[in-house]
Amino acid sequence: MTDSILQVRDLMIGYEKALTPALNFTVGPGEILVVVGESGCGKSTLLSTLAGVNPPLSGEILLGGKNLSGVPIHKRNIGLVFQEPLLFPHLSLIDNIGYALRASGESNNSARLRATELLDWVGLSEVTGQKTWQLSGGQAGRVALARAIAAKPAVLLLDEPYSALDPETRLRLLADVKNLVTHEGIPTIHVTHDRSEAELLATRTLTW
C-alpha cells in the first residue's frame, strides 16, 4: 500500500505567480482529503498540477516515494474526474469505462467484461445500450467515476464533480464515491467550495 501514498512537499502552484502558499500534505490509502476554498483560489490548479497538466512552480510531488517531476500525464496513474463527466461521445458506455483497460493492452473482451461489471456496480446496467448523450447528468457522472476507477488509479482526483447536478442527486453520488474509495482503498483528493460536502466526505480537510 505504500505505492499509494501521495506526498506533496513545499508545492507552489500557479501560472506566473503562486496561487497558494507552499503546500505540504500526505494522502494515504482510503483517505479522502477535501480541499475547500472559494472560486479562483487555486483548487482546480492544484489537481491539474498533481495530474501533470500544469507544471508546479516549485516543490515536489511523490507517489509511492517516486518523484513525479517530468513524468507525463499518461504514466502517472492518477485518475482525474472533472466537474463535467466529459464522456467520449463517439464511444459506447462500455467502451468509455473500458477505455483505460484497452489503453493498457488488455484484450477487448476482458475490458468489456470488466466495464460491464463496473457499470452494474454503479447501478447503471439498465442503460448499457444508450449513447453517452442520452444519459441524465447523474448517470453520466456515475459512468465517469466508473471509467476513472476501471484504470485502478493509485490516486483519484475529483474536481468538484457533480456540482452541476441537483442537490439530491449530488449527495447520493458523493455517498457512492465515499463508499467506493474507502472500499477500494484509493487515496482521494476532492475539491469543493461547499463546506457541507466537505463534512460529508472528508477524512481530512485542507484550506488556505
Add this chain to the structure above:
Amino acid sequence: MLAQHLPRGLKWLWVIPALLLLTFLIYPLVKLAATAWSAEMLSELTDSTLWEVALLACGQAALSVGLSLLVGIPIARVLFTYQFRGRGFILALVTVPFVLPTVVVALGFRSLFGDAIPNGLVLVVLAHVYINLAVVIRLIGAQWSTVDPRMEVTAATLGANPFRVFTTITLPALRNSIVLAASVVFIFSFSSLGIVVVLGDGSGTRTLEQVLLRSTSVLLDFPAALAAAILQLVVVSLVFVISARVSRDEPRATVVLERKQISGRKTRLFVMLTCIVALIVVVSPIASILWSSISSSGGITLKWWSELVSTSNTRIGSPIAALGRSLGLALGTAVLAAILGGAIAIAVMSKKGFVVTLALIPLGISAVTLGLGILLAFSRGSLDLRGTGALIPITHALIAVPIVVAVATPSLRNVDPRRYFVALSLGAAPMRAWWTAFGTVFGGVMLAAGGLAAAVSLGEFGAATLLSRTDSPTVPVQIARLLSKPGESAFATAAVLSVILIILTMTLLLIVDRTASRKVLT
C-alpha cells in the same frame, strides 16, 4: 495548455501548412508583383478606362445589394422568426443558389428569360441577387432570431404604426447584420466573373475581374492585369473598412429566441406568399436549365443527353472529357484540401494563429489573381508544374482554404480539451488520447475540407479559365464556351452539363452535410 501537451508527432505539424501556404500562396503573389510592377503598370493604374470599369462595377454591385436586401429581408423575417411546417426545407432551398457554379446560374437566367431580357446590367444584377439571397437571409436571419419581439410590441403600445416599428425598432436592431450582408454581397457582385462573362457578354457590363482575366489570357498584358488586381483589392479593402466603421460596436446577442407560431390571417398570408415567392425564385432558373436539357425546337427530347457521350461536340472539345477532367481535378483538390485542412486544424490547436491568418488571405485575393500568380511562379525552370496537372488543384485548394478554416476553427474550439487530459489520465499514450478526444472532429474537418473543396473546384470558373489548356477545359469553362457559340445544340449541351454539375455539387454538399458536419458538430 493543450498546445504544450500535444503528442510529439503533432507538435510540429503546423509547419506543413505554413510551408505549403508560403510556397503556393505567398511566393506566387510576390512573384506576380515582382513580374508586373513597372512604370507601365503604374500608368495602367491611372488609365481612365480601368476606373470607368471600376465605377460601373461599383454601381452594378450597389444595385445588386439593394435588390438582394429588398428580396432577402422579408424572407429572413419569415424563416427566422416564425415556426411553421416546411420551414427547414425552404431554408435549405434558398441556400442552393449560393452553392451553384456561377456559370450554371448564368445559364439558368439566360435560359429563363431568353430574348425577353437581353444580356446586360439587368440580367447580371438579377443573377447576383439570386446567388446572394442566401447570404442576406442567413446573416440577417441569424441576428433577427436573437431580437426580442417584445421590443416591437412595446413600440406598438407606445403608438408606433407597423412601418414605424420596423424602421425605428427592427431595422436598427438588425443594423450590424445588414451592414455585413451588404458588404459581402457588394464584394461578391463587384468581383463577379462567371455571371458577367456570360450575361454581360456584348453589353457594357464588366468587372475588374473580367479585365484581369482578359489582360492575362487574351492580351498577355501582365502590367494591366496587376493594375486591375490592385484596384480591385483597394475597393474590396475599402468596403471592409467602411463596413467595420458603420457597424455598431455592441455585444452580439447569442441567445436564439423561440420562433413565433403563426397567428392571424394576415400573418399566415404573408408567410405563405413569401414562401411561395422564395420557392418560385429559387426553382425557376434550375427548372429552366433542366427544361433546356430535354427540349428542342421539335419538342421534348433526350438527344442532347445521348449525344453527350457519342459526340466530340463542336470544335471546343468533348463535353464528356471535360466532365472526366473536372471530376479528376475535384478529386485532386479534395485530397490537397483535406491534407491542408487537417494540418491547419492542428495549427489551430497548437495556437499558431499566423498559419490561420495565412490561410485566410485567399479571401481577399480574386481567383484569377491567384491563378495568375501560380502560373507565373510555377511555369519556368525546375519549378515548371504545368505538365503535372497540379496547378488547378493547388489553386482550387487555396480558394477553398478559407472555407475550411471557417468550418474547422469553431468546431475544434468547441471540443473540450479536458477530454484529452481525461484520456491521458486513464493511461492512454498521447497519440491515442489525442485521437480519442479529437479524432472524430478531426476526421470531420478533413472530410468537410475535402468535400467543400471538391464542390468549389467543380464550379470554379476564373482560375480554371486561366490555367486550363485550350484543348482541355473544365466543365464550367466548357459551359461558358458553349454559351458563346450560336445554335440550339451548343446551348442544350451546356444545359446538360449544367444539370450534371448541379447534381454533382448538390450530392457532394449533401454528403458533407450528412457525414462531415455531423461529426464536426458532435
